[in-house]
Amino acid sequence: MYTKKAPWQHRDTGLTIRMIVSFAVLTILYLVFLSVLAYVGLGAIPIALIAGMMILAQWYFSDRIVLWSSGAKVVTREQFPELHDLVELIVARNNLPKPRIAVINTKMPNAFATGKSKKSSVVAVTTGLMEMLDNEELEGVVAHELSHIKNRDVLVLTLASLFSTIAWYMMQFGMYGGMYGGGYGGRNRDNGGGMALVLLVAVITWFVSFLIIRAISRYREFVADRDGAMMTGKPVKLANALLKISGTMKRIPTQDLRQVEGMNAFFIVPAISGSSFTALFSTHPPVEQRVKKLMEMEASMS
Amino acid sequence: MLFSLSSGYITLETKLGLKVTGRCALTFKGVSGTYFYEMEQDVKRFLDSLNPEFDLAYRIVTDSYGYVWIILEGKRIEDLLAGLTAVGDTVEEKGFSDQILAAVFEFSSERQGGYQYLIYNYKRNNFYPFVPAGQKDRSTEQEMQIMAAVGDEMPFEKDMTRWYPMWDLPLRSRG
Numbered sequence: 018m019y020t021k022k023a024p025w026q027h028r029d030t031g032l033t034i035r036m037i038v039s040f041a042v043l044t045i046l047y048l049v050f051l052s053v054l055a056y057v058g059l060g061a062i063p064i065a066l067i068a069g070m071m072i073l074a075q076w077y078f079s080d081r082i083v084l085w086s087s088g089a090k091v092v093t094r095e096q097f098p099e100l101h102d103l104v105e106l107i108v109a110r111n112n113l114p115k116p117r118i119a120v121i122n123t124k125m126p127n128a129f130a131t132g133k134s135k136k137s138s139v140v141a142v143t144t145g146l147m148e149m150l151d152n153e154e155l156e157g158v159v160a161h162e163l164s165h166i167k168n169r170d171v172l173v174l175t176l177a178s179l180f181s182t183i184a185w186y187m188m189q190f191g192m193y194g195g196m197y198g199g200g201y202g203g204r205n206r207d208n209g210g211g212m213a214l215v216l217l218v219a220v221i222t223w224f225v226s227f228l229i230i231r232a233i234s235r236y237r238e239f240v241a242d243r244d245g246a247m248m249t250g251k252p253v254k255l256a257n258a259l260l261k262i263s264g265t266m267k268r269i270p271t272q273d274l275r276q277v278e279g280m281n282a283f284f285i286v287p288a289i290s291g292s293s294f295t296a297l298f299s300t301h302p303p304v305e306q307r308v309k310k311l312m313e314m315e316a317s318m319s
Numbered sequence: 320m321l322f323s324l325s326s327g328y329i330t331l332e333t334k335l336g337l338k339v340t341g342r343c344a345l346t347f348k349g350v351s352g353t354y355f356y357e358m359e360q361d362v363k364r365f366l367d368s369l370n371p372e373f374d375l376a377y378r379i380v381t382d383s384y385g386y387v388w389i390i391l392e393g394k395r396i397e398d399l400l401a402g403l404t405a406v407g408d409t410v411e412e413k414g415f416s417d418q419i420l421a422a423v424f425e426f427s428s429e430r431q432g433g434y435q436y437l438i439y440n441y442k443r444n445n446f447y448p449f450v451p452a453g454q455k456d457r458s459t460e461q462e463m464q465i466m467a468a469v470g471d472e473m474p475f476e477k478d479m480t481r482w483y484p485m486w487d488l489p490l491r492s493r494g
Contacts, residue, residue, distance in 0.1 A: 253464065257463075265479060268480045270482065270483050271457070272484075273484060273485060273486055274420065274484065275386055312463050315464065
């Protein structure tokens with residue numbers, strides 16, 4: 018009974034998978050598109066320009082894409098006065114510009130930040146998050162998101178994905194450029210094998226850079242935890258919030274040890290922990306690790 | 320294992336202001352039978368024999384779950400730890416090691432008021448915190464503070480889903 022996951026965790030896993038799959042499909046499409054451009058004989062410079070424009074567009078529209086796809090609505094002070102107060106308090110104390118505030122109407126507790134610059138940024142929270150957390154915990158989460166903005170993490174991650182494109186691009190034209198039957202202008206009608214190989218290598222390159230981006234992202238989460246905790250001065254509140262959001266808090270037992278001892282062989286059941294496989298793909302480090310680091314901060318503060 | 324507390328308690332005091340109250344206990348599941356009765360008599364004889372040198376008082380209580388509690392009171396943590404370890408050894412020698420559930424150490428908090436506990440789980444051979452807050456509530460926040468303070472210094476249960484509470488501890492008055 019203790020190994021069961023809270024219902025939201027299934028939803029969260031589903032969402033993560035959906036996002037990974039859609040991101041992967043989009044990226045593969047993008048690579049296929051560039052490969053086709055190369056195959057039909059477009060030169061290196063036009064392809065570079067097109068790829069560059071696509072990256073730029075991705076960055077430029079990132080906040081709108083994120084807001085639109087998440088269903089977040091920017092809210093005014095009149096609609097959510099308490100949320101505005103809470104954000105204003107943190108930005109005032111830490112000398113940050115106030116971001117726009119958005120709310121997503123869903124029971125799933127979550128929050129995110131997006132934006133190209135500190136001024137145009139948006140912090141979004143779900144209604145489920147506001148219901149689940151007390152004021153100080155919500156402050157911790159909002160401060161975490163504000164740290165992402167302060168640290169320009171959207172830009173960092175866009176740059177990271179830019180590198181993956183550059184890596185692909187160099188490979189395409191450096192190593193395998195010769196396979197197109199010499200010269201970019203010359204058509205070769207029976208090099209389907211070469212094309213497949215190029216695609217394969219491109220996909221592998223993308224995959225490796227995908228893992229690197231995920232690793233960077235996990236690292237940025239730790240940084241945002243630390244900076245966010247510094248902003249509020251209460252690491253333990255963010256730790257509490259993380260435990261609530263992840264459902265760990267619900268799994269802290271309330272049943273007496275003496276009662277549990279009566280249930281057969283309970284202590285042999287191994288603890289369920291995230292496998293290294295999911296850890297490799299996730300954008301966020303495991304909650305236990307984040308809580309541990311926050312509590313170390315808390316211990317050093319007291 | 321229990322003796323890791325002899326340095327851990329100093330950390331708890333300096334970092335969190337938790338003071339050892341001088342009360343601790345060992346609990347094991349009671350069973351009926353001659354051997355168990357003999358074991359209990361041995362434990363009593365042993366504790367009585369300690370009296371001149373060690374400054375320890377003891378009580379034996381059986382709770383509503385049918386668990387037997389050997390409750391020790393003393394001023395020095397070293398005496399308490401030695402006493403509990405010896406009681407544990409006696410229980411084990413008589414063949415009741417599987418019955419031993421936990422050792423409990425009581426702390427008082429100047430900052431929060433009330434009592435906070437470290438529970439030593441004999442099945443897992445590690446400590447975990449228990450901070451009751453009201454009847455059936457606990458302060459996870461304070462428990463996490465305790466883990467942060469001594470989690471790396473002592474054998475500690477890092478998996479919070481195994482932090483089973485022990486409500487209505489008989490360490491004070493009752494019985």
